[in-house]
Amino acid sequence: MNIQEYISSGILELYALGQLSPSEAIEVETMIAQHAEIRQELHQINLGLERYALANSITAPAIIKERLFKELPPKNISAPAVDAVKPNNFIGNLVLGGVLATALILFFNQRTKYNDLKAKYEKEKVFCDSIQNVTTSKYQFVNDIRKEGNNVVKIAATPKYANTVIYLHTNKNEKLNYLQLNNLPPLAEGQAYQLWSLQEGKDPVPMEVFKDADAFVKVGYFDATVNYAITIEKDGGSQVPNLENLVGTFKAG
Amino acid sequence: MYDAYADALFGIIFRIIKRREEAEEVLQTVFMKIWDNIDSYTDGKSTIFTWMASIARNAAIDCTRSRGIKASKVTDSFSISEFGLETKQAEKGIDINKLNEKLPEKYRLLIEKMYLEGYTQQEISDAYEIPIGTIKTRMREAINILRKELQDEKHLLYFLTSLS
Numbered sequence: 001m002n003i004q005e006y007i008s009s010g011i012l013e014l015y016a017l018g019q020l021s022p023s024e025a026i027e028v029e030t031m032i033a034q035h036a037e038i039r040q041e042l043h044q045i046n047l048g049l050e051r052y053a054l055a056n057s058i059t060a061p062a063i064i065k066e067r068l069f070k071e072l073p074p075k076n077i078s079a080p081a082v083d084a085v086k087p088n089n090f091i092g093n094l095v096l097g098g099v100l101a102t103a104l105i106l107f108f109n110q111r112t113k114y115n116d117l118k119a120k121y122e123k124e125k126v127f128c129d130s131i132q133n134v135t136t137s138k139y140q141f142v143n144d145i146r147k148e149g150n151n152v153v154k155i156a157a158t159p160k161y162a163n164t165v166i167y168l169h170t171n172k173n174e175k176l177n178y179l180q181l182n183n184l185p186p187l188a189e190g191q192a193y194q195l196w197s198l199q200e201g202k203d204p205v206p207m208e209v210f211k212d213a214d215a216f217v218k219v220g221y222f223d224a225t226v227n228y229a230i231t232i233e234k235d236g237g238s239q240v241p242n243l244e245n246l247v248g249t250f251k252a253g
Numbered sequence: 254m255y256d257a258y259a260d261a262l263f264g265i266i267f268r269i270i271k272r273r274e275e276a277e278e279v280l281q282t283v284f285m286k287i288w289d290n291i292d293s294y295t296d297g298k299s300t301i302f303t304w305m306a307s308i309a310r311n312a313a314i315d316c317t318r319s320r321g322i323k324a325s326k327v328t329d330s331f332s333i334s335e336f337g338l339e340t341k342q343a344e345k346g347i348d349i350n351k352l353n354e355k356l357p358e359k360y361r362l363l364i365e366k367m368y369l370e371g372y373t374q375q376e377i378s379d380a381y382e383i384p385i386g387t388i389k390t391r392m393r394e395a396i397n398i399l400r401k402e403l404q405d406e407k408h409l410l411y412f413l414t415s416l417s
Contacts, residue, residue: 008393009389010389010390010392010393011389013389013392013393013396014374014389014392016299016303016396017367017368017392018307018310018311019367019373019374029298032298042299043300044400045396045400046299046300046302046303047300047400047403048396048397048399048400048403049303049306049368049396049399050261050300050302050303050306051399051402051403052352052364052368052369052399053261053262053264053265053302053306053368053369054261055349055352056261056264056265056268056349056369057260057261057263057264058260058263058264058267058338059260059263059338060259060260060262060263060277060280061277063277064259064277064280064281065255065259067281068255068281068284068285071281071285072285072288073288073289
């Protein structure tokens with residue numbers, strides 16, 4: 001159906017005037033429900049009629065208003081007041097719910113932040129502790145090598161590892177040994193450096209195993225040591241040195 | 254709501270009943286019905302005034318039937334002043350005389366008889382010997398004129414507001 005033709009037919013005006021039969025009115029109401037344009041047109045018709053009725057107003061006697069307000073059912077008057085409590089409670093519950101929800105969100109948000117910060121703190125603490133340990137050990141190293149009787153012995157590298165630079169800081173008085181690792185040969189997977197104590201008439205005594213290539217390493221001290229040796233062994237060390245991987249030796253004391 | 258619409262509804266009721274005492278009773282009854290049935294008002298079908306006017310018109314027609322009030326002829330002329338009543342157009346800011354000037358007689362007659370006095374299109378057709386189709390067409394024209402006047406008032410109001 002053409003909407004404009006329907007509007008122009010005048011049926012909406014008759015509907016607004018209450019001049020249609022019940023079945024015709026239902027048809028119009030169906031059209032109103034289906035088409036916004038028809039709904040809008042009917043609204044404008046009603047406004048036009050309303051304007052005409054207002055223009056033709058007749059002053060109603062004031063007594064009617066007085067009588068009317070006296071006769072209005074009390075229960076209907078109080079009804080809005082009772083109903084008004086419900087929206088207030090509803091709004092109150094809504095506000096309370098909102099506050100609780102916000103509090104929960106803030107709580108979980110803050111707890112998450114707290115946990116994140118705590119984890120970060122633990123991580124930083126481990127890092128700081130490690131730095132402190134390194135600093136302490138270096139400080140200890142510096143103090144020890146400044147003590148009287150300290151000797152510094154450079155490694156006598158084998159031709160195979162000729163570029164190796166390692167210093168042995170040894171002090172007979174304090175019975176202290178430090179290895180200052182400046183330049184070591186690279187390790188293959190599963191290998192480590194191992195220190196040996198070579199003593200008169202005895203098999204090589206296995207000592208510290210380490211993998212750091214640039215550090216200070218405090219190692220053991222044996223009075224009977226004639227020479228110290230460094231070899232490359234399997235990771236974890238050996239009981240018998242692999243002389244094919246002899247990096248070099250130090251003369252003790 | 255009473256202050257806004259009571260006079261307009263009384264205008265419709267009185268024009269149908271044409272008796273002051275009964276019209277006042279019906280006006281009170283109409284507002285009681287409005288009070289009791291406001292929940293049944295459907296926004297999409299009509300404006301609130303159209304809904305109230307429909308209640309008022311039906312209540313007034315029922316009154317004339319139940320009280321055995323002799324129906325006046327469709328063609329009878331009608332004057333408010335005869336009953337010691339007055340129109341309220343000045344307070345509403347609407348000049349009925351100016352509005353009537355805009356409405357040609359053939360249109361004004363139809364809208365008065367059908368909308369304010371509650372006659373059916375068939376009764377008007379019979380009384381004035383106007384075909385139903387013509388009544389429908391003229392009624393649309395009449396309402397279009399009212400709508401146009403309403404638009405002009407809105408524009409004037411907007412113009413005056415913009416000056417202030």
